[in-house]
Amino acid sequence: GAVVSQHPSWVICKSGTSVKIECRSLDFQATTMFWYRQFPKQSLMLMATSNEGSKATYEQGVEKDKFLINHASLTLSTLTVTSAHPEDSSFYICSARHRNEQFFGPGTRLTVL
Amino acid sequence: RKEVEQDPGPFNVPEGATVAFNCTYSNSASQSFFWYRQDCRKEPKLLMSVYSSGNEDGRFTAQLNRASQYISLLIRDSKLSDSATYLCVVRRGSTLGRLYFGRGTQLTVWP
Numbered sequence: 281g282a283v284v285s286q287h288p289s290w291v292i293c294k295s296g297t298s299v300k301i302e303c304r305s306l307d308f309q310a311t312t313m314f315w316y317r318q319f320p321k322q323s324l325m326l327m328a329t330s331n332e333g334s335k336a337t338y339e340q341g342v343e344k345d346k347f348l349i350n351h352a353s354l355t356l357s358t359l360t361v362t363s364a365h366p367e368d369s370s371f372y373i374c375s376a377r378h379r380n381e382q383f384f385g386p387g388t389r390l391t392v393l
Numbered sequence: 394r395k396e397v398e399q400d401p402g403p404f405n406v407p408e409g410a411t412v413a414f415n416c417t418y419s420n421s422a423s424q425s426f427f428w429y430r431q432d433c434r435k436e437p438k439l440l441m442s443v444y445s446s447g448n449e450d451g452r453f454t455a456q457l458n459r460a461s462q463y464i465s466l467l468i469r470d471s472k473l474s475d476s477a478t479y480l481c482v483v484r485r486g487s488t489l490g491r492l493y494f495g496r497g498t499q500l501t502v503w504p
Contacts, residue, residue: 314491321401323480323496324437373436382492384436 282308282378286385293364294393300360301388303374309354310376315347318371318387330357364392394419399481399495406502410471414498416464416481423493425484426457428466430477431497437480440466471502 283306293299303313311332316324328349329337336349348360357376361368373387399416406412418426426443441448443455443464454467464481481495 321496323397323494325494326491329491371434381439384438387434387436389434 282306282376282381282383284374284376284383284385286372286374286388288388289386290389290391292391292393295365296363298360298362299364299390300358301372301374301390303357303359303376303385305355305376305378305383308376308378310357310378311354312377313351313357314375314377314382315349315357315359316373316375318373324373327359332357361390364390366392368392395495396420396493397481397483397495399498401496401498403499403501406471406500408471408473408502408504410502411467411469412471412500413468414466414479414481414500416466416495418462418464418481418483418493420483420485420493421462422485423462423483424486424490426455426464427482427484427492428453428455428464429480429482429494431480432477437482437494440479468500471500473502473504476500476502 285304287302313330315327318324327342330349330351332351338344351357369392375382375384428440429437430440431437443457447456452469456465478497478499480497484490
């Protein structure tokens, strides 16, 4: 199957700092990528849909100014958590659509102190 | 009401047991159905799609009841390696539609 990578795999940061997470499709081009967040023992919740060359579409309740998404190329989407707070600590997972199937990145575990 | 509801478990079964997971979805417009497997601190991975007529993949059997909006997964002859969280996932509309995830059912298979 298609491969999606994420970097970093884990990050610890201080409250108030910004963190950038990269999502790459390694062997295919993805015009659409998705960003999810998963809290412990909870389901994956879609945060936003990232479209190459255009603005991301955010789900209700997700602050677009706090979670900045950039999809500048067909193989890279980035999510920046600005002014992170402890409640932003979570598992962030991206996915990319390829041939009618979604492939997930390995996730990024964010801990905000 | 949540889009996808699952019994979170946990299910603890011995090796060789048969175990069944259930899932219900709320939106009758849902068109595609899947079971994903998620290991601890890992990303979800597609286990199998679920078709209207029911389908089987080795020890795994999935069933769909559109009238009841109910999906099931049966695992026969459980292995230790089956221990994971199983996510019920539905998609509305076309193949471009977004995915909705259940919170998952945790399975532990013990020797």
